[in-house]
Amino acid sequence: MVFCLIQGDAIKNSFPIDTSSHTTIGHLKKAIKDEKQNAFSGINTDKLTLWKVDIVQTKKNQEMTIKEHKGVELHSFESIGTHFQEVPLSTNIRIIIQPLLPATTDQCTRDTANLGYVPRREGNLGGTLLCPDQLTSNSNEGISLTDNDTSKRPLVVKSLIDDLLIKKIILVRAPPYSGKTSLTQLIEDYLINSAEYLTFRIIRFSTLWGNDVGKLCNYENFGEAWKEILGIDWLGESEPMDIDVDNKSVTAGQFWETVKCGLQGSHDIYIIMFGAYGYGSNLRDLSIPVEIPDFNSKSIYDIKFTDNELEEYVTNFCRYFNLKEHNENIIPEFIKYIKNATAGHVGFVRHILYYTREKMKPKVNELTWxxxxxxxxxxxxxxxxxxxxxxxxxxxxxxxxxIKLCENVLLNKKHPYQSSNNHSVLALIKSGVLVIDKNYMLQFSAPIVMRSFIYQNYGNEKISETVPKSLYDFIVSIFTAMCLESRELLQRTLSFGFEEREETIILEQMWQKEFYRIGKRRLNGYFMSCDVGATFASNGYLDFYVDEPLNWAIKILREERCMAKHTKKFDETTEIYKEITLYAKSIAIVDICSESIKVQKLKENFVHVSYSKNYDAFKIECLGRDTMNINF
Known part of the structure; x- marks a missing residue:
């Protein structure tokens, strides 16, 4: 005798089949169909698929339903005795029956009538009724789990699942492009392929999918879209479920009531939600209809790549692209660069790798770092x-x-966040430009975001018709324009007291911003990269690098700070800024200081710029060059 259960049914509905009078699995299939004629009406015996399992029955798990399992398929020609020889009194469920229903237009109705819910469709989206080829509204979302370079992120996924089983409700709020959709796919994949969770019904649901069934999945008609995608009403069954809800920013009151109950521990439903901020007509706010405690909340810091994950992902990606064969130095340097430029932001990591690969494909055989x-x-x-x-x-x-808030964060590196209804703050957080760190300070979500802001905000003015012939001429032209254009701006700029001197000095970041704004247009189309410290993953912080064929490297200092240290960093023997010294044709450390500070000694690669009290005159001194005075 063996106990059997129809896949998707509750354990309490298991039934015994006498195996003593049957010799093959084929005979057993016929006996099962005869026993459950109503359940398998209209289905041929050979369409039943049997799986060998071993599920313990207890008084406590009778309400549990079996949706997924990791059984061994039994074939019609096999002998029953080969698989089942245990004592007759065993009550463990040993066979799961997976029926193949006829492909008719009322398939959803038939499923619901027989099982009380729509069973998981293998190969469909998130265990719903949607086939992958139905997905049209968000084709750029997520990842392909079959790609060789896809990282399954097992440690992060496992930690989120373990946390979910304890807390029941988790809300992950993170900006666009941070890997939320891909993480829901990875969590789903982990759950349905783990024997540990075979008793759970796993559902992955995206509100974006409502568009693919002709139902706008907004606050008012969430339930209609859910039923169209899943085939049942929201929470039509009370069996244990594990639900990934992607893009939760638009949803329904009924859903949030379920979330509220989950926070109180009053049901066996586990929900992990991924989204940005806001809901319904309140999209500009950071709040949601239910207060989610910090205990149940996570952010981009919890889902970004760890250092080890990033190293493994970049290494696998590069090796799949056959980079290692041609230059072993590429992978460690690429890892260092990406860590600095992205801060582990999943979308940016992928973006850099993908576009580098596409650009370098024709050059892979002679590729260098x-x-x-x-x-x-x-x-x-x-x-x-x-x-x-x-x-x-x-x-x-x-x-x-x-824009002003971003400039403030740029100049000060960080800016205090105060919970308020400041629409500018909320909009920048929602869009992923700024994030709130663990000290409640606003900062750019990654160095590459800051770089993009600088380029767009300061680099789009009318360009010059000529290009300076040398790096020195380029620097002179910038301060000539700065003297003419920027005096009032520099006078207004927020200043602070420098400990070594009583006089007030301009923030170094303001000099950098003005240098970039004017320098970008002086190059007549040549590209000037900013935030090169992250770009070159150097130990120091280099400010600007001008693209081929000029190949100029520039560092901005103020008030002669750290001159000796930066001189050494450009020394090839120290291997600091090594990538730049290998490739840059000209290097300049621009030291900006008040005219009250006299230059003691001119040094190679240094350009000393002294400004007047009112910023209406500049003096430029450089080894091997005549002193130049600029004023209007």
């Missing part, structure tokens, strides 16, 4: 992040207040 660096600091790559990367800011759509 320097060639990759040149590309990553070229206008071609810059256009990909400004045009094809939805996780990066689009300055044209920013309000005046939003």
């Amino acid at each position: 320097n060639k990759i660096l040149v590309y990553l600091n070229s206008n071609g790559f810059n256009e990909t992040i400004n045009s094809n990367c939805r996780g990066l800011p689009k300055i044209k759509s920013f309000s005046h207040d939003e």
Whole structure:
């Protein structure tokens, strides 16, 4: 005798079949169909699929339903005795029956009538009724689990699942392009392929899918879209479920009531939600209809790549692209670069790898790290992040207040976040430009985001018709324009006291911003990359690099700070800034200081710029050059 159960049914509905009078699995199939004639009406015996399992029955698990399992398929020709020889009194469920229903238009109705719910459709989206070829509204979302370079992220996925089983409700709020949709796919894949969760019904649901069934999945008709996609009413059954809800920013009151009950521990439904911020007509707010405690909340910091994950992902991606065979130095340098430029932001990591691969495919046989660096600091790559990367800011759509807030964060590196109804703050957080760190400070979500903001905000003025012949001439032309244009701006700029001197000095970031704004237009189309410290993964912080064929490297200092240290960093023997010294044709450390500070000694590669008290005159001194005074 063996206990059997129809897949998707509750354990309490298991039934015994006498195996003593049957010799093959084929005979057993016929006996099962005879026993459950109503359940298998209209289905041929040979269409039943039997799976050998071993599920313990207890008083406590009788209400549990079996939707997924990791059984061994039994074939009609096999002998029953080969598989089942245990004592007759065993009550463990040993056979799961998977019926194949006729492909008719009332299939959903038939499923629901027989089982009380729609069983998981293998190969369909998230265990719903949707086939992958029905998906049209968000074809750029998510990942392909079969790609060789896809990372399954087992440690992050397992930690989220373990946390979910304890807390029942988890809300992950993170900006666009941060890997939310791909993480729902990975969690689903992990759950349905783990024997540990075979008693759970796993559902992955995206509100974006409502468009694919002709139902706008908004606050008012969430239930209709759910039924169209799943085949049943929302929570039509009370069996244990594990639900991934992607893009939860638009949803329904009934759903949030379920979430509220889950927070109180009053049902066996586990829900992990991924989304940005806001809901219904309140999309500009950071709040949702139910207060989610910090205990149940997670952010981008919890789902970004860990250092180990990032290293493994980049390594596998590069090896799949056959980079290692040609230059073993590429992979460690690429890892270092991506860590600095992306801060582990999943979408940006993928973007850099993908577009580098596409650009370098024709050159893979002679590829070097320097060639990759040149590309990553070229206008071609810059256009990909400004045009094809939805996780990066689009300055044209920013309000005046939003731009000013970004400038404030840029100048001060961070800015205090105060919970309020400040629409500029909320909009920048929602769009992923700014994030709130664990100290409640606003900062750019990644260095590459700051780079994009600088380029768009300061680099789009009318360009010059000529290009300076040398790096020195370039620097002189910038301060000539700065003297004419920027005096009032520099006078107004927020200043602070410098400990070594009583006089007030301008923030270094303001000099950098003005240098970039004016320098970009002086280059007549040549690309100037900013935030090169992250780009070159150097130990120091280099400010600007001008693309081929000029190949200029520039560092901005103020008030002679750290001159000796930066001189050493450009020394090839120390291997600091090594990538730049290998490739840059000209290097300049621009030291900006008050005219009250006299230059003690001119040094190679240094350009000393002294400004007057009112910023209406500059003096430029450089080894081997005549002193130049600029004033209007």
